[in-house]
Amino acid sequence: MKYKDYSPDDLYTELYTVRQEFDEIKGQGLNLNMARGVPSKDQLELTMPMLDILKGDTECFAEDGTDCRNYGVLDGIPECKRMMADMLGVKPEMVMVGGSSSLNMMFDTISCFMSHSIVPGMPAWGLIPDRKFLCPVPGYDRHFGVTEYFGFNMIPVPMDENGPVMDVVEELVKDPCVKGMWCVPKYSNPSGISYSDDVIRRIAALQPAAKDFRLMWDNAYCIHDLTEDHDEILNIFEECEKTGNIDMPITFGSTSKITFPGSGVAAMAASENNMKVIMNKYKYQTIGYDKLNMLRHVRFFGDYNGMLEHMKKHAAVLAPRFDIVTSKLDENLSETGIVRFNRPKGGYFVSVDVMNGTAKRVVELCREAGVILTGAGATYPYHEDPRDSNIRIAPSFQTLENLSKAMDVFCVCAKLAALEKLTS
C-alpha cells in the first residue's frame, strides 16, 4: 500500500518502525560518499597501462613530427584532435584540445563571451546587465555554478523524458537577453535521459532573438553507455547545418571518465565563426596544452574505436552498481509510492525524486547515518529546488557491498522523511 493511502494510525506505526530501523543503521557508523560522479578504483585500474606508455625519446613525437616534449601546437596534436573529433561527432578541424577539464573549457568559453563579442557588432555578454541563461532542471550543479559566477540570471527549464520542454524553450528564447542554454544531451546529468530526436530537431530549429545565443552542448557522456542496448542521439551539428544555425552549438567532452579524472584530455568543437572568436582568446591565453598527455591517450587507445572498446570495460564495472541502486529502490520503496526515479542506460547518475518537501531532510538524515549525498537542490540553479524533491545518486565510486549498504540507508531515510512529513 502507498503511504498516501495509509490511515493516520498506520502512518504512526510505520514511522515508529522506520525510526527504529534508522537508529539501528545510524549505529553502524558508516562513512560512505555518493556525492559526486567519481570513478571507482576498479575503473582507474583499467587505464594503468597508459601511465608509462611513453618511455624513450623516440616515442615522444606526434605523427607530424612535433616533439611533444617541447612548446607549441595551440589546438592539439593532429591524432588527438582526430580522436576527440570522432568522439564528439565533428570534423577534426573544428576541434580544440584543451587541458584536462571540459568544465574548464566551458568556463573559459563563457568567460570569453563575457569580455568579447561573438557576433561582430553585438556587445559582449558582460555588457548586458540583464543577461540570462536557460538551465534545464534538474541539471549539473557545476554548469549552473559557471553562469552564476558570471552573473547570469538563470532560468530553470523543466525537463521531461525527452529532454527540455521545448514549448517553454521556444518561448523563452524570444527574450534577446537570453544568451544560451546548458545541455547534457545524452544521459543528462542527473536525470539520465537522452534528448529525443524531436527535441534535438526543435533545438536546432530555434530562432532566438539574440543572434549570439549559444548552446553549451556538454556531451559529457557521449560514449558512456552501460548496456549494449544504449541511447543514440542526433548529431547537433548536422541538425543545425540543416536549419542554418551552425553557429549555435558549442560542444564539449573529455576523457575524465574514460581514462583518469583530472588527468584526461578535454576538447571542444564549434563552427568556424565561433572557433575564430575562441581561438583568438586561446592564442593569448597559452602557448599550448599538455601534448605528452594527448600522445599518451592516443598511444593507449589507438583511435576512437579503441576508446569504444575501453568503455565496455567501464560498463562492466558500472552496470552492476546501477543495478544495485535501482533494485534497492524498487525493493524498498516501490510499494510506498514516495519516489520516482530513472533507469538510465548510461551516464553517471540515478536521479531520484523523493516525496515533495523532503529532499533536504533525506540528505540530512543520510548524513546523520554516515552516507554523504549531493546536497539537495544542487541540481537546480541557485540550489533552489522548488519542490525540494530531487536527489542525485552517484553509484560509481563505492564498492558493490558498500553501495548496497548506502542504498539501504537511503531508502530508510527517504521513508523516514516522508513519514515525518505525513504525520506532522
Added chain:
Amino acid sequence: MKYKDYSPDDLYTELYTVRQEFDEIKGQGLNLNMARGVPSKDQLELTMPMLDILKGDTECFAEDGTDCRNYGVLDGIPECKRMMADMLGVKPEMVMVGGSSSLNMMFDTISCFMSHSIVPGMPAWGLIPDRKFLCPVPGYDRHFGVTEYFGFNMIPVPMDENGPVMDVVEELVKDPCVKGMWCVPKYSNPSGISYSDDVIRRIAALQPAAKDFRLMWDNAYCIHDLTEDHDEILNIFEECEKTGNIDMPITFGSTSKITFPGSGVAAMAASENNMKVIMNKYKYQTIGYDKLNMLRHVRFFGDYNGMLEHMKKHAAVLAPRFDIVTSKLDENLSETGIVRFNRPKGGYFVSVDVMNGTAKRVVELCREAGVILTGAGATYPYHEDPRDSNIRIAPSFQTLENLSKAMDVFCVCAKLAALEKLTS
C-alpha cells in the same frame, strides 16, 4: 673604428663589402629559428626519466593519501605545493598549482579581475573604460598580449640596468586607472637584467591611487641561472609585508623550462585576500588540475633542492650557447659601435639594441638569409618600438654549430642595415 666615425666613402666601401658577405650567406640556404625561448633537445633529454616514473598503482598516491588518478584537490597536492612554494619563495598555503602554463594562470588572473572586483566595493577592471597597465620595456610580448586582449591601455615604462625606472613608475601609479604592472624581476625577458634591491624596495613601497593595483610578478626565471655567480633578488612578499602592501604582488612560475615545456607544472601565489578572490574563481572553473603530473614532478625532483641540482644541468647546456651569442657580437660588432647588448647571468635571452631605426630591417634581412628572429617591436606594447632598435635573441634551441652560423648571419645583417641607413 666606429661606423659613425667613417667617412662617407669608407661607409660605401664597407656597405659594398658587407653586402657581398650577406649575398654569400644567403646562398647557404640556412633555416634556423631563434624566435622564441625554446629549450633544446639536449635539455629535454635531461627530464626523460620523469616520463615513466609513475608505474604501479601504489605509486599514484600523494603523501596525504589522495589518489592522484581521480578527481579532486583544487589547489594541488601538498608536496607539489610545497616544492613550488619553495621555488617561488612563498609559504605553501599561499600557492595554487594550476595546469602546465603560468601564462594561462596570468591570463586567468587578469580575466578574473576583469569580471570580479578584487577589493570589496571597487568595480571590476572590465567596468573601467580607461583601464591602464604599466609595461616595462623591452618586455615579454605574451604579457603585453594578455593586457591588449583585455583592452588595457598599455603604458611603456623604460627599463635601465636596475629594472623599471622607478621615478616614472611612482608618477604613473598616481592615476587611479593604472591597475597593475607586468614584472619579470629576475633575468627579465628579454633584457636579462634583474631588479636591484633598491628597485624592488621602491616597488614594494608604491602607494598607487588604485587600491586594486596589482603586480603581475612573473618569476619565470627564478632558478634559471647560467653561472655559479648568479643574480639574487629580494623577496617581493617580504618587502611588501614590511610596507603594508602584502596584497599588491601576485607571483607566477612554472617548470616549463625545467622539465617539459607545455607539460610542466605551473603555480601562482598571493596574499590571503587575493587568493580568496582567485580561488573563488577556480572553484567554478575546474575540479582540479593534473595531479599525476604534479606527482611525476615531485617524484622526479624529490624537493626544491632537486630542482636546483637539475637546473645546473640546464646551465651546462645553455651557458655555451649564450657565450656564442655574446662572443660573436663582441667579435663582429663591437668595433662598429652599432649595437648594445646585455650579458645575462641567467634567463633565456640576449637583448640586442641595434642602430636606431634598423631593427625591423635587421629582422627582415635575417629572414631573407634563413634566420628567424622574434619580430622587431615584439618586446614593446602594440609591437611599437619607438626607436626601432630592440631585438630579442633566443640562443637555447639551436645546436652550438647552427647557433654560431645564425649569429654570423645576425651580425652581417646588423651591419648591413646600419650601413644602408647611414648611406641613405
